[in-house]
Amino acid sequence: MKMNGARMMLECLKKEGIDTIFGYPGGTVINLYDALFDCKEIHHILPRHEQAGTHAADGYARATGKVGVVIATSGPGATNTVTGIATAYMDSIPMVIITGQVPTPLIGNDAFQEVDIIGITRPCTKHSFLIRDVKDIAVTMKKAFYIARSGRPGPVLVDFPKDVQMAQGEFHYPETVEIRAYKPNLSGHPRQVEKAVAMILDSRRPVMYVGGGAVLSDAAEPLTTLARKLSLPVTTTLMGLGSFPESDELSLGMLGMHGAYCANMAMSHSDLIIAVGARFDDRVTGKLSTFAPHAKIIHIDVDPTSIKKNVRVDLPIVGDVKDVLLKMIKQADKHKEKLTEFVAALTPWLADISAWKDKHPIGYKQSSTVIKPQFVIQKLRELSDEDAIISTDVGQHQMWTAQFFQFNKPRTLLTSGGLGTMGYGLPAAMGAQAAFPKRQIISICGDGGVQMNIQEMATLVQNRLPVKIVILNNNFLGMVRQWQELFFDKRYSSTCMELPINYIKLADAYGAKGFLATKPGDVESVIKQGFSEKGPVIMEFMIAREEKVLPMVPAGASLNEMVLNA
């Protein structure tokens, strides 16, 4: 069928099964928007800022496992997406970013609203394309989606010049895609799997260390099966939360800088670490030279560059995490007798772990006069739906959420781990709500970060996206203040927000509802009121201003040198 390039782009999205996109119009995408005007199959949501639109597409992708799509115009529209792209790149989130570009004959001439967005985003995209000819649209989009979602997922940018959108052509969407230089290895090598199971059965102090890769490959089920079958204790990174139920006896919670004492101790005393879709980030390992000194390491990852990047590895297994775990379960089943012996031999190790759990559980001192943020998080868990999706912004509230909101299901925590992007939480929740209109979506934010994309209140109200926004208000850039308290003599340079904002009036101004809690007794009723509202809501909690996130491994210290109470 003959059509113009703009229409063709939408046909490609439909072929990829995309029904919801985010985007902001402008001169070089006006043709695309004109085509959207007639397109009933694709629901387009207009955010109030391209950065927010990009985070929304990211939140949509994290919550669903599908590819998120965002459109921006050339120049400033495109540059506004960069933080969102980098955020997705660091956490390996599948996304396609379509940017308008000036007409091909003008490229390179410093035309109005021209930027080299492919150049700007090269270090933070998995790949990018410039479409120069209407004939290339279909095959390029097929490749873009395939690259974004396969192997280690990531954002792919497609730069789409205006004249190509206007050109007429014949539309054929390819059935298959073949990129000769891109063949991710998904299938774990059987010999390596055999060796891995043998190493586990030989170990006496094993720990599974699970990262975001387990969530991305939808491996929660085989992970849980394998861990329970072999009685393997499981600790997760921030990105891995939800891949293994924290309610399980074998769960050690999160490890690393603000991780659980028992998790960090288990890593430090382990004789075998089974890393699953994790990348030994510095926030997790602490000081590298003293990291897991007694452990052999098995590293399962789809991306070979993650393996041996930061730590030595005794057994690498390149492959999709889910595939490898399923194979490991099969392999373990071949050793029924040894298995029972092995599990019995773990008793002293599991006892050590349970002693560490009891010695320093994650906790806080309750107060009868001021609201403790941890208490709010616990109440949120208690009062929210079982399958609620939580997004966070970045800072202390993020860590309290990770520590105190028990995550039992994959894809229920949306948080910027790798880049640590303030301003992520609210728009990411918006994306998740667009994907799941009926589910409870809660965005837990700080008073600093929430203001970085607060304009999206308008998008929520306009599109009837009933996100429940929780603001833990300490009137501080709390996480930075904490570092200043601990490491800079309490010199609070530019971390006090000073001007208090009336968030209740602000909610009202956008046509949403706001509720305020100032004392511990208000917490439960405010949460209940907020949750019972049909529309978007701000729930503001005035929390203990100088509460700290603890325990903590100071930057550069070893994992077993945790500050437990400072």
Next chain:
Amino acid sequence: MQHTISVIVENDFGVLSRVATLFSGRGFNIDSLSVAPTNEEGLSRMTIVTRGDDQILEQINKQLNKLIDVLKVLDFSDGSAIERELALIKVAAEDDARAEVLRVVDIFRAKIIDVTPKSYTIEATGNPLKIDGILELLRPLGLKEVVRTGAVAIGRGAKGWNG
């Protein structure tokens, strides 16, 4: 330690900058880089001379392989390649020095490709170490300008990119 690697890439828009971005963004060194199309349609070959310990080299290999446009990375660190480089060298040559330049050129089996009363221009090819050698001998005579291509490398015997 210096390493020579060959990278077979799709001849696509922007592939050179992808490789360059990777090296600069991750703090890898490039001592020399040469690129040209291969005998196979749509493919180019880069020869990169880089430095680093084994762990860095492993990361460079893996990171290059991860680029969507990279078809194959050949690591010649084990000395399994023949390396050649071409240099164009303009050297001052007056009076007695003229004969000395000719002697050096002869020893290194280089060629004079341009002559003026005050200078010779020399074309030298060979292993990069040989180029270093001729430059060392010519330097005291007054090097005016040196252009080197950087090394290109090909595997010995059966070691090739599609062999």
